[in-house]
Amino acid sequence: MARRLKPLPSRRVSRRPTSPAFRSIINPIHGVSAAPDLTTAPTPAQVAIKGLCPRCGAKTLFAGLAAFAPNCPNCGLDFDSFNVGDGPAAFLTLILGAIVVAMAITTELTLHPPLWLHMLIWIPVTAAGVVGSLRAVKGVLIALEYRNAAREGRIKGEDA
Numbered sequence: 001m002a003r004r005l006k007p008l009p010s011r012r013v014s015r016r017p018t019s020p021a022f023r024s025i026i027n028p029i030h031g032v033s034a035a036p037d038l039t040t041a042p043t044p045a046q047v048a049i050k051g052l053c054p055r056c057g058a059k060t061l062f063a064g065l066a067a068f069a070p071n072c073p074n075c076g077l078d079f080d081s082f083n084v085g086d087g088p089a090a091f092l093t094l095i096l097g098a099i100v101v102a103m104a105i106t107t108e109l110t111l112h113p114p115l116w117l118h119m120l121i122w123i124p125v126t127a128a129g130v131v132g133s134l135r136a137v138k139g140v141l142i143a144l145e146y147r148n149a150a151r152e153g154r155i156k157g158e159d160a
């Protein structure tokens with residue numbers, strides 16, 4: 001009588017869990033989910049141009065002219081936990097300053113406008129340029145930080 005072999009238990013293939021229940025594990029840094037969901041997230045260009053939340057795409061990123069809201073009222077993403085820092089402002093001061101000065105010198109040498117006209121043109125141009133480009137650059141940076149899950153440096157093993 002042949003001994004019947006017991007069938008081996010089917011091996012469980014461990015798949016990367018993608019269920020909403022798994023995703024909603026609380027991440028102390030960014031609020032809810034640890035891994036950014038790139039299927040629904042807007043692109044950095046969309047975030048920058050329209051001021052969208054980098055996670056859900058709602059128009060909630062900016063609370064002021066170029067200031068981030070503390071968090072997204074739509075999906076709860078904590079904008080405060082991202083550190084965009086002073087990098088954009090320093091860059092823009094140098095780049096925009098050079099562009100505006102070059103335009104002002106060119107205008108002076110070609111059209112010789114009076115000084116008050118220079119002020120009337122270049123002060124609003126500079127102000128609008130700073131606010132506009134600061135929003136754009138901060139939007140791109142926060143979108144990239146979200147998409148790449150960039151965090152402040154931590155010691156390995158230290159939670160939070």
Ligand SMILES: [Zn+2]
Pocket residue numbers: 053054055056057058060072073074075076077
């Ligand atoms: Zn959101």
